[in-house]
Amino acid sequence: MPATYPKPPTAPPHWVYTPKNIETNVESYITDTDKLLDQIAALPQGQRTFDNTVRRMAFHDSAADKGIEPGLFLQYVSQDEGVRNASVDADKKLQEYGLKTIAREDIYQALLDAEADAKAENKLNSEEQRLMDRMIRDRKRNGLGLEKSKRDELLKIQTKIMGLEVDFQRACNEEKGFLLFTEEELVGVPEAAIEGYPKEGDKYKVTYKTPDIVPIFQYADNPETRRRAQLGYEGKTIQNVPVLEEIIELRKQVADILGFENFADYILDIKMAKDSKTVMDFLNDLRTKLTPLGEAEKKNFLELKKEVHKEKGYAPDDELNLWDYRYYDRLWTERKLALDDEKVKEYFPVSKVVPTILDIYKQLLSVQFYPVPRDEEHGGNTWHNDAEAYAVWDHQDGKDTEFLGYMYLDLFPRENKYGHAAVWGLIPGWTKEDGGRSYPTVCMVANLAKPTPKRPALMKHSDVVTFFHEMGHAFHGLCSRTQFSRFHGTHVARDFVEAPSQMLENWCWLPEQLKSMSSHYETGESLPDDLIQSIVKSKNVNQGLFNLRQLFFGLYDMTLHTSKENIDQTKLWCDLRKDVSLVTTKGEYIGGQSGFAHIVGGYGAGYYGYLYSLVFAADMFETVFSKAPMSPENGMKYRNEILKVGGSRDEMDSLVALLGRKPTNDAFLRDLLGGAEGEAARL
Template sequence: MSAVQPPQAAPLWNHTPESLKAELDAVLASARSKLDAIVSLPPSERTFAALAELEATLSSRGEPLTFYQNVSTDGELRDASEKAENALKEFGIEREMRVDLFEVLKDASTRTGPLSGDSEDARFVEKVLLEGKRAGLELPEEQRKELELLKKELSRLCVTFQKNYGQEKGKIAFSVEELEGVPPPVVSGYAKREDDAKCELTFRPPDIMPLFKYAKNPETRRKAWEAYESRVAVNEEIFDSVLAIRRKIADLLGYDSWADYVTEVKMVKSAQGVHDFISDVESKLLPVGKRDREQLLALKEEEEGADSTEFYMWDWFYYDRLYVERTLDLDDALVKEYFPVEVVVPTIMKVYETMLGVEFVPLSNDVDKGDVWHPDVQRFALWDSRGDGFLGYAYLDLYPREAKFPHAAVWSLVPGFTRSDGSRSYPVCAMVANLAKSTPDRPALMTHASVVTFFHEMGHVFHNILSKTKYSRFDGTSVANDFVEAPSKMLENWCWVPSVLEKMSSHYKTKEPLPSELIEKIVKSRYVNVGMSMLRQLFLAKYDITVHTAKEPENYTKLWNRIREDTSLVKGPAIDAPGQAAFAHLMGGYEAGYYGYTYSSVFAADMFRTVFAKDPLSPQAGRLYREEILRPGGSRDEMDSLKAFLGRPPNAEAFLEQLLGAPQ
């Protein structure tokens, strides 16, 4: 395929702050002009086609402009990108608050007549009209104006919160003695301060996680954790303000809470449904979590030589790792030696190629020509290896740098959709990660957890690339928020399959794959301390749904620490550190939706066991997955996609068996 020219050119990444603003101004001017044209159409010509075209154009031209803030090394360009996101969100609010447009669309719906209930056209009309009602367009004018102002302020605050989180530059320093236990290759990679020769760490995962997992001195871990939890304290007041505005908006729209407003359009349907789900899972996990805690406390007492009755957040990573090493004789640092980035990444891509029938074709990356936004970035054209032609473009931006988004995520940059002339717009997406870079002593290596994360995020890439919908609003991961993680969480299972582990491992010195006895230990480690691990997820979900159903404001920092201790069975610092100020999910579209990670895990477990467990690399199973889960995107009800894939309605049996270790 490498000699075949893709039918669509890749985006150019050569914006300056000035050209980005000019492009933004042109996009918004064109969009406003098209909206005015839509509402001025005579009744006989009113359809939904013009709105669909406008949505697609806004996404295709606007999303790349907002992406720079996550990856650019140019501070002025990041600022311009952030302003672009604010402007586009404000325009989105302006658009959704146009009563004249809503009336035109209602009229178009009446004139169109009944559509097939399961068609993508019918779903588009249904969603557009529901959005109008949820936007408050049936409210009196005075309340609509108040609502619009509140939404714009909410948008601005969320963007600022995310900027503070993504561009956090905090550091903490320790002496080599204080870092006792941290693997020497990691310590050698830390920056050294000139004045006192202390090692200086950022709060990015490659720096801070080895400290949490290996530093023997509990005081070192405590200091690091308190600083880590407080690293974005500047967001504490913003968090309070955002929740206050969300309560006002929910009240104006007639919802009991912001959570009820959000969940109305999700699979779970209501805030009470979220509470019930969390309560049910917590009741089943609590005995397992308490057992895990007792085991770890015993190990802590043995290690620290004291009567250990408390288990702290800064104990978790250290003793979880130590417990695995002691009980399974599994050394995480040794496992890491078998996962060099240069081997793992292309092998995982090859696994996806085999299973899903695709081909990655690497492209040249000249930064000066605008091929990519940074020299580290890899760019690929994706083709269907079964003859279905070009699929889209994918970018991998894998290594940390200052001011870059600090974790792992996938951005849809250009949606896939069908143009009005019947031709295709092909999707473009980017995975951003922060894998450890090479050190003077060894090449870049990945922990097994990083391998799992990479496999997961590649799942989102393929959800975007292999979706094929008529409308851009249904493309790829544009599904119900509590289903969006299910496909990728299902794909994490591949990282625990012995044959796949062997295939993607190669010791950085000997080039030998993981030996079978080490693979067996890795597989056994999957559900070690799973009770406490899952209770941590439920703490985050419970905090999220609690703050978004509360009727009155409270001290959200104290609430964060109280719910964590009550739910996840670990104590936090003596000071109430504002960990919620770094809970970026709640400002990035997951508010009242964090439960979705656990909720979607139920579907993920069922999907894997039912279709893939017998042969995870089966092309036939991969084809079914492409057709029934990825291809529809959000163009049909998620439950219908699950039923088509499973051959029946989903259930929680596989999920509970995984967590509790025995049939329920």
């Protein structure tokens, strides 16, 4: 990192929050918004324009985000229980208020009048027109145009859904479950992982946080240990089962009131896929293509399982259990590719990987990073000592040309923190009324392994891929430059939002980049060429079962949101997983959907998007980057046509601008099927 720190044109967010000021910020926003909307509603019908109605509302909400969103984010990362609770309560209150304001008929009419005026004047640019269209569409999708009794009923249902969704997510965030294992039960688990487990008496305490539980899934030789771990993990938030049941039932009522066949069709109406038939056809077609591959991989695993049970004296078992999948996926790869995940991990210390990945992004996207000093003058203090702040600049021809925004990294696990990896586009960017820029802030939260007494914090290759992926979301937010915050960064169709980050994962399988981001924690040596080749080969190994697992999640989500009948959600979860993912729980029915946070966190009737967007990701990489992955010219083209425009134009238009044509699934199928089948044949 450069030694000097160029002062950005704006200070970073101030992270000193109390329960009281979180509450006060939201109350002030509500008061100010009511006042603004009342003023707009009072405008005479013939005087309502885009500027005094649409633009004014957009600027108000954009400015309010800066004061409100950091406080709402703290429910995921704060160590203070009072702050977390206040953040959750404020989130609920704000969402409920949002439903009330979007249901105001007088504001809907004001927008319609402004639309009529704009058509007569014909002065709007494409993004302004898109903003007005979206604001009107939002209200139609929330019942405006229906009779009042229907609107009131819809508001009541949507308010209840939002509260239940917040409760569901809080249960996931604050889950504190654990299991106790003897040393004998942990045979096979790497010593480095065991060193990180605290002792309770003569047993080791293993939480359900990723760095703790995943080594059990992957390495514990004893099938009973893995069974306890996997089924415990499935039931870690079992109290959410009735919560999800109620959410699904209420979503059906929303769809019915709004005249949609089902909730999935309501959600998909504004996405790239458009309707549930398109999605189900996509998922079922992919299932048809992947199942033979998955069956072949399952056969390999069962043959290996037979050998292992004989070697270790376990009773014969000719089924691939849920708790077998990760263990034999890892073991098969180790034996067939001589690829030991634990050995590979030694080459990926966090202290090396994180700055190198930042450096790759710096080169590829022509940006520069500066750690924000932790002092009062520069505002680098954060919500926790683990979290770090960076100022990010556009960097052209060896110079910092323009400030892009702030980025926060909070990378290590702790109690009461969000348990997975994700990026919050916390404060969007937009063009202010005076033509100046309001700059974005993004926050990446992850749960990388912490150091042990004997070793520094190390990352598995899969952790490296995840980190690289999430950084893609961060830079979607940092490199976006839209007129309105509504379209900034990742504010795109949900079935496209993963595509840029999925495309960027490819850099984690390129030999040159693997060499650059690796450094053995003891010797400092980079990954040797033979290990690099094994990692590259492993990209397409066992992808049938991996993607069938993704298909299971997508099909479960779509089944819940298209069915007219009341479904036993736990039975569907276990039966569908067995049918699609080809693994069994031997008749044990545990409601793992209770921890399926995506289904309430914006991906309800949308989980298919992870696979759907892979089509676009594969095409973008193969067409633009495969021949020159570190080309700054290609990186800038990608920045300008995908990241910069955000959601300010249709996603298909952005893809055509980048690719020079409409996307196809050719690259996706070549990579997924051709690569996997070819590698299986060679092995």
